[in-house]
Amino acid sequence: MNFVKLSRFCCMLIVMATFSPRATEQPVEKIAQTPQCARGLNWIEQNTSWVTDQQIRLTEIPAPELDEGRRAEYLKRLFEAMSLKVRIDETGDVVAERPGAEPHKVVLIAAHLDTVFPPGTPVQVKRNGGRLEAPGISDNGSGLAALVGVARAFAESQVHTAKTVVFAGDVGEEGEGNLRGIRALVEHYGSRLSAVIAVDGPSIEHITVQGIASRRFEIVINGPGGHSWSDFGRPNPITALARGIVQFSSVRVSESPRSSFNFGLIEGGTSVNSIPARAVVKVDLRSESESELARLESSLREAMKNAVRQETEAAEVPVEELQLSFRSLGARPAGKLPENSALLETVREVDAYLGNHARPERSSTDANIPLSLGIPAISLGGGGTGGGAHTLSEWYDPAGRALGLKRLYLIAVTLAGTRP
Numbered sequence: 001m002n003f004v005k006l007s008r009f010c011c012m013l014i015v016m017a018t019f020s021p022r023a024t025e026q027p028v029e030k031i032a033q034t035p036q037c038a039r040g041l042n043w044i045e046q047n048t049s050w051v052t053d054q055q056i057r058l059t060e061i062p063a064p065e066l067d068e069g070r071r072a073e074y075l076k077r078l079f080e081a082m083s084l085k086v087r088i089d090e091t092g093d094v095v096a097e098r099p100g101a102e103p104h105k106v107v108l109i110a111a112h113l114d115t116v117f118p119p120g121t122p123v124q125v126k127r128n129g130g131r132l133e134a135p136g137i138s139d140n141g142s143g144l145a146a147l148v149g150v151a152r153a154f155a156e157s158q159v160h161t162a163k164t165v166v167f168a169g170d171v172g173e174e175g176e177g178n179l180r181g182i183r184a185l186v187e188h189y190g191s192r193l194s195a196v197i198a199v200d201g202p203s204i205e206h207i208t209v210q211g212i213a214s215r216r217f218e219i220v221i222n223g224p225g226g227h228s229w230s231d232f233g234r235p236n237p238i239t240a241l242a243r244g245i246v247q248f249s250s251v252r253v254s255e256s257p258r259s260s261f262n263f264g265l266i267e268g269g270t271s272v273n274s275i276p277a278r279a280v281v282k283v284d285l286r287s288e289s290e291s292e293l294a295r296l297e298s299s300l301r302e303a304m305k306n307a308v309r310q311e312t313e314a315a316e317v318p319v320e321e322l323q324l325s326f327r328s329l330g331a332r333p334a335g336k337l338p339e340n341s342a343l344l345e346t347v348r349e350v351d352a353y354l355g356n357h358a359r360p361e362r363s364s365t366d367a368n369i370p371l372s373l374g375i376p377a378i379s380l381g382g383g384g385t386g387g388g389a390h391t392l393s394e395w396y397d398p399a400g401r402a403l404g405l406k407r408l409y410l411i412a413v414t415l416a417g418t419r420p
């Protein structure tokens with residue numbers, strides 16, 4: 001090994017030692033039995049109904065895309081009541097810090113504030129037997145409730161940590177938010193981050209260790225428009241769009257690496273007897289592989305270009321051509337937690353201690369951003385069960401919630417390290 005190689009290797013070791021996601025080699029069992037940690041676990045056991053009440057309050061404050069402010073204010077007050085240092089950053093994230101003995105090392109626990117539901121969607125929570133029903137109750141009402149529950153357990157247990165623990169409610173995870181909230185948090189804490197946990201949904205049977213890459217587009221086709229009878233024969237943007245959607249839908253989508261596409265929203269036209277002047281569709285492309293994603297994108301562009309040409313050629317009335325445009329609504333980078341990551345090991349150890357069985361999986365979450373930058377990150381559920389995410393019939397059942405909360409709390413304490 002020459003000097004340059006050696007010094008590079010040493011630097012790597014120093015970086016790995018400084019930013020190891022786990023602060024202590026003490027076994028989880030020992031950590032859980034310390035008086036401080038036991039107090040936190042006990043608080044969780046006794047107070048799951050308080051956590052559920054907060055979930056209902058948070059869910060009933062609408063948080064559509066780009067409009068998470070009211071929900072953020074409520075979360076800020078909750079954190080303030082726990083004597084945390086709280087701020088709302090320029091992006092709109094609620095950031096609560098719990099300083100550790102070594103403030104240059106940070107464990108970040110984040111849950112997204114936003115929902116996929118547009119303004120005006122009724123968000124009152126209905127109880128149906130043991131279930132809670134409301135749009136957003138699970139995604140991400142359950143994640144936000146778990147964030148608040150774990151922060152409160154830290155406060156009640158008065159646990160002293162080595163690393164600083166940051167609790168954050170972040171904006172812009174869903175739809176066209178393009179992960180702007182978590183991007184801002186990761187940029188702010190930068191190299192101080194030793195681990196990031198994104199709490200999303202309820203499931204504790206999965207550990208998201210790989211971030212799926214995605215690209216989202218708005219495709220617009222503009223045309224001359226006209227009267228349905230007197231201008232019949234002019235090219236029709238809606239017909240062109242439909243042609244493009246059908247053509248792209250027959251493109252082969254790779255199973256491994258797994259990929260997907262969805263035409264999720266479509267609009268255009270003004271009346272039944274007008275040739276539309278405009279048609280719009282929003283598309284979501286995803287893949288485990290960036291190169292497969294690039295292939296899908298170019299197939300989509302090709303299909304839409306062909307469709308517009310065919311529709312223009314088919315027109316019987318020679319008028320100006322249809323105009324096609326693509327606008328990016330966001331791109332999420334891919335990333336993967338290494339198999340031998342200490343973060344994953346910590347989660348597995350906590351699961352073994354609590355008797356929870358979870359398997360690794362891939363998803364597109366806030367964890368994509370830190371993972372794409374090589375920062376250890378994972379996405380976990382907050383406990384309980386839920387279903388119907390992103391639909392109006394979304395539900396959540398808090399039965400078993402304590403296990404999810406204890407799991408997150410123990411993971412966070414182990415990562416941050418306890419101090420006597």
Ligand SMILES: [Zn+2]
Pocket residue numbers: 112139140173200201
């Ligand atoms: Zn979510």
